[in-house]
Amino acid sequence: MGDAIIAERLGKTYGDLHAVRDLDLAVPEGTVLGLLGPNGAGKTTTVRMLTTLVTPTSGRCAVAGIDVVAHPDRVRRLIGVSGQYAAVDDYLTGYENLEMVGRLYHLGKRRSRQRARELLERFELTDAADRPAKTYSGGMRRRLDLAGALVVEPPVVFLDEPTTGLDPRSRLGMWDVIGELVKAGSTLLLTTQYLEEADRLCDDIVVMDHGRAIARGTAARLKAQLGGERLAVAVGDAEEVATAAEVLREVGVDEPDVDPVTRSVSVPIDRGTAALVEAVRKLDAAAITPTEIEIRKPTLDDVFLTLTGQPAEDQGGTE
Amino acid sequence: MTALADAASDGWVVTRRNLIKIKRLPDLLIFSTIQPIMFVLLFAYVFGGAIATPGVNYREFLMPGIFVQTVAFGAGITAIGLADDLQKGIVDRFRSLPMSRAAVLVGRTTSDLINNVFVVIVMSVTGLIVGWRIHDGFWRGVAGFLLLFLFGYAMSWISAVIGLSVKSVEVAQSAGFIWMFPLTFLSNAFVPTSSLPAVLKPVAEWNPISSVVLSLRYLWGNAPAGAASGTGFPAQHPEWLAIGWCVLILLVFVPMSITRYRRAASR
Numbered sequence: 001m002g003d004a005i006i007a008e009r010l011g012k013t014y015g016d017l018h019a020v021r022d023l024d025l026a027v028p029e030g031t032v033l034g035l036l037g038p039n040g041a042g043k044t045t046t047v048r049m050l051t052t053l054v055t056p057t058s059g060r061c062a063v064a065g066i067d068v069v070a071h072p073d074r075v076r077r078l079i080g081v082s083g084q085y086a087a088v089d090d091y092l093t094g095y096e097n098l099e100m101v102g103r104l105y106h107l108g109k110r111r112s113r114q115r116a117r118e119l120l121e122r123f124e125l126t127d128a129a130d131r132p133a134k135t136y137s138g139g140m141r142r143r144l145d146l147a148g149a150l151v152v153e154p155p156v157v158f159l160d161e162p163t164t165g166l167d168p169r170s171r172l173g174m175w176d177v178i179g180e181l182v183k184a185g186s187t188l189l190l191t192t193q194y195l196e197e198a199d200r201l202c203d204d205i206v207v208m209d210h211g212r213a214i215a216r217g218t219a220a221r222l223k224a225q226l227g228g229e230r231l232a233v234a235v236g237d238a239e240e241v242a243t244a245a246e247v248l249r250e251v252g253v254d255e256p257d258v259d260p261v262t263r264s265v266s267v268p269i270d271r272g273t274a275a276l277v278e279a280v281r282k283l284d285a286a287a288i289t290p291t292e293i294e295i296r297k298p299t300l301d302d303v304f305l306t307l308t309g310q311p312a313e314d315q316g317g318t319e
Numbered sequence: 320m321t322a323l324a325d326a327a328s329d330g331w332v333v334t335r336r337n338l339i340k341i342k343r344l345p346d347l348l349i350f351s352t353i354q355p356i357m358f359v360l361l362f363a364y365v366f367g368g369a370i371a372t373p374g375v376n377y378r379e380f381l382m383p384g385i386f387v388q389t390v391a392f393g394a395g396i397t398a399i400g401l402a403d404d405l406q407k408g409i410v411d412r413f414r415s416l417p418m419s420r421a422a423v424l425v426g427r428t429t430s431d432l433i434n435n436v437f438v439v440i441v442m443s444v445t446g447l448i449v450g451w452r453i454h455d456g457f458w459r460g461v462a463g464f465l466l467l468f469l470f471g472y473a474m475s476w477i478s479a480v481i482g483l484s485v486k487s488v489e490v491a492q493s494a495g496f497i498w499m500f501p502l503t504f505l506s507n508a509f510v511p512t513s514s515l516p517a518v519l520k521p522v523a524e525w526n527p528i529s530s531v532v533l534s535l536r537y538l539w540g541n542a543p544a545g546a547a548s549g550t551g552f553p554a555q556h557p558e559w560l561a562i563g564w565c566v567l568i569l570l571v572f573v574p575m576s577i578t579r580y581r582r583a584a585s586r
Contacts, residue, residue, distance in 0.1 A: 051415050076417040087412030091340040103332045104418040106325070132343060148412060 004029045004064055004156050004187035005050060011058035011211075012045050019045040021211040022059070027189060027204075029155075032182055034202030035191040036303070042211035043191035044084060047160045050189070051081045063156055077105075080149030084160045087145055090134035094125050094144050097133055101148045112151075119147040123177065139170030146177065157181065159190040163197060175200060195303060199223075207303060214307050223298060225306065231275055232266040233283070234292040241265065244290070247282040251275045266296070326419040333413075333426025334433070337400065341434060348434060351396065352441050355389040359442070362509060363449050370510055374544030382451040383463075383535035384508030387528055389442055390471030391499050393435040397475040398495030400427050401482030405583060421577055428475040435471045439464070454540030463538040466561060470531045473565040476572035483579040508532050511547040524553040527564035533557035 005027040012020045020042040027033040035043045048054040050061055052072035061068045064078045081087075089097055095116050102112025120129045123143040128136060133144060142162065149157060162178065163171040178201055182188055192198050198205045199219040207215040207222070215222060231252065235244050241258060245265045248256040252267030252275070259265070269275040276295055283290060341348050362385070363378045372380040404410050404423065413423055453460040478495055485491045505519060506512075506528040515523055523529055533549065534557040536542035548554050 053411060053414055073417055076415060079415065081412070081415040083408050083411055087408035089336060089340075089409050090407075091343045092336060096336075096339065100332055100336055101412070101416065104329055104413070104416045104422075106328075106417070 002029055002065065003027060005033070005062075005189055007046070007050065007059065007061040009059035010046070010049060010056055010061050012042075012049060012054060013057050018211045020049070020056075023208075023211075023213055025061075025189075025206065025213075027187055029187050030185050031203040032188040032190065032201055034198035034205045035189065035208055036193070036195065036198045036205050037191075037208035038193060040210075041208040043208055044160055045211075046208075047081075047158050047189070047191060051079055051158050052076055077152075078154055078156055080152070080154040080157045082142075082146045082149040082157075082159050082162060084164060087148065088133045088136075088141055091132055093130050093132055094120055094136070094140075095129040097144060098147055098151060101151045105152045107152065115151055119150065123147045137170075139166055139173065142166060142170070142174060143177065146174075150181070154186070156187045157189075159188065161191050161193065164193065171197075195298065207307060209307070215303075222303065228298065229269055229272065230266045230296045231269045231279060232264060232292070232294055232296050233279065233290045234262065234264040235288060236263070236291045238263055240288050243286050243288060244283065247279055247286065247288075250282065251279045264292070269295070322419065326421045326425055329418040329422030330425030330429060332418075333422050334429040337426060337430035338433065341430070347396065348437065351393055351434070352438050354392065355385055355438065355442050356445050358388065359385050359445050359449060366509070371514075372511060372543045373547050375541060376450065378446075378450045379452065379541045380511075380536070380543055381509065382446045383532050383539065383541055384506075385446075386439065386442060386467055386535065387470065387532045388499075388503045388508055389438060390435050390467055391474050391503060391528065392496060393438055394431060394471050394474035394478045395495040395499060396434065397427055397431045397478035398482030398485070398491040399488060400431065401479055402485055402488045402491035405483070406488060420581060424476075424479055424573075424576055424580055428472060428479060431475050432468060432472050436468065439467065451541070455538065459538045459540075463535045466531060466534055466538075466558070469565050470527070470561065473568040473572075476569060476576055479576040480572055480579055483576060483583045502526065503528055506532065507549065511543055512549045513547050524549045524551065525560075527561070527568070529553065530557045530561040530564055534561045 003026045005025060007023050007025040010020060010023040010025075011018065023042075023046060025033065035046060037043050045054060049056045050063060050068060052068055052075055055069060063075045066074050066078070068075050089100070092100065098116035098119055099112050102115050103109070107115060120126050123146070125140060125144060125147070128140060133141060136144065146159070146162065149159070159178070163174050166174060175197070178188070178190070182201070190201065202219065205217065205219055205222055206213045215225070217225075231248060233244050233248060235241060238260065241260055241263050245256050245258050248265050248267040251269065253270050254268045256265050256267035272295065276293070280293065359381070362381050367377045367381075370377055401424075404427075410423065453463070481495050482491050485494050506523050506526045508528055512520055512523045512529065529549070530553060533542070533554065536548070537557060542548050553560055
């Protein structure tokens with residue numbers, strides 16, 4: 001299988017600012033690549049270059065084997081784009097929005113209308129089809145925007161932070177929709193600030209910071225690099241700390257970290273909840289009732305702490 | 320040729336989208352109609368007695384001027400509409416589609432033209448009520464309206480360049496209109512150019528607004544007698560001058576706005 005999306009030493013500068021620098025990407029057909037990073041990392045600029053919206057200042061990129069800078073019109077026929085700020089017309093109804101997009105893809109009147117109705121049904125917007133989009137909730141707007149990206153069933157789809165700003169329920173709904181899209185065989189590039197989202201949806205992840213790729217690999221590999229999950233226990237009595245540390249040493253895979261001030265102990269684990277259950281039994285046997293006990297999953301902050309030694313701060317500006 | 324056909328069909332899709340917005344948010348249309356009605360009433364009844372227009376009633380003299388001013392201001396809406404689209408995500412959607420690059424501009428100027436036609440109809444009724452008439456027959460009447468709309472359409476493209484150059488809708492709201500005050504007042508729209516100071520007279524006589532206004536006055540039989548209409552070439556051949564101005568404006572501003580649209584949207 002070939003690569004549906006290719007970027008080679010791709011770069012974009014705005015004056016002195018390097019929004020994206022020497023970025024290499026290769027997304028095989030039918031797979032999902034996640035660009036993971038905080039605000040200002042260059043994710044949106046990358047998507048805008050790949051979708052013909054921004055001209056790169058260096059390097060080259062190709063979508064479905066077609067050079068993006070040389071033949072933007074041919075690329076536009078093959079891609080669907082759903083942006084960070086839903087590209088939906090507020091005054092048009094959901095149906096009118098989708099019908100308009102179909103017409104602009106030159107599907108013709110009949111096919112555009114049929115497609116609009118199909119997509120509204122698939123994205124559970126049929127009830128709201130004839131209401132202006134400005135009356136939609138955030139989740140509904142995102143779904144409508146995503147539907148707009150899928151009007152011609154494009155082989156390559158770009159989703160820029162599809163769930164940023166959505167409430168947890170809408171986020172789950174969006175994940176289901178994206179999951180179905182992947183099952184149908186589309187090649188997908190999505191950007192996200194959430195490690196959990198990348199973990200759940202992507203085959204491969206590229207971590208970006210300050211316009212550069214600072215790490216890449218599968219979610220499992222990145223997590224392994226981070227040391228994966230940790231079991232953390234806090235106790236009420238300072239004398240119990242040593243016993244708790246002893247228990248965690250037994251269930252964990254490495255030396256526990258002990259913080260006497262907060263009376264908390266944590267240790268890397270590789271058995272998930274099985275380690276938690278064992279720890280609870282052993283603590284109980286030692287007559288210790290912890291004030292807190294939890295499994296901590298690595299977050300984007302942990303990724304950045306590990307990779308750069310700095311938390312993932314909002315760097316603002318370039319996006 | 321297919322590029323042109325695509326531009327027309329995509330342009331029409333965008334036009335329809337803009338017209339739906341007017342239908343669902345009629346405020347803009349209502350206010351762009353109230354302003355010229357206000358001008359007719361204020362000028363007809365406040366300045367009417369003070370401005371001498373030999374051989375013709377001031378209200379008849381005034382109406383072509385107000386018509387031209389109205390379509391010029393109506394064209395200012397183009398700047399607001401484009402700035403608004405650029406600020407929102409919708410232009411990103413358009414630009415990622417395999418549609419004609421000119422469609423957003425063609426659609427915007429066309430829907431603003433239709434908006435202008437509606438306002439001119441309301442204006443004509445107001446004019447008839449205050450005593451304005453077309454005196455020289457149906458076809459000359461039609462010719463006048465066609466010239467008026469051609470001029471409004473050309474002005475829309477100047478406005479498009481402004482809308483694509485400013486950074487926000489708020490700026491477009493003032494930048495799109497402010498230059499029209501000197502343009503429309505430094506003309507024969509409200510007073511005969513013969514009453515202007517010698518320095519301003521040639522400026523006012525060659526002003527595109529004056530050419531269009533004078534053409535309408537000639538076509539509709541609303542012109543004052545003799546030198547009150549001006550002197551020299553602009554007074555003798557206002558139709559050719561007016562059409563020439565419209566063509567020149569289109570030749571300069573259509574390519575300029577298409578270039579600006581590409582650049583504004585690819586940052």
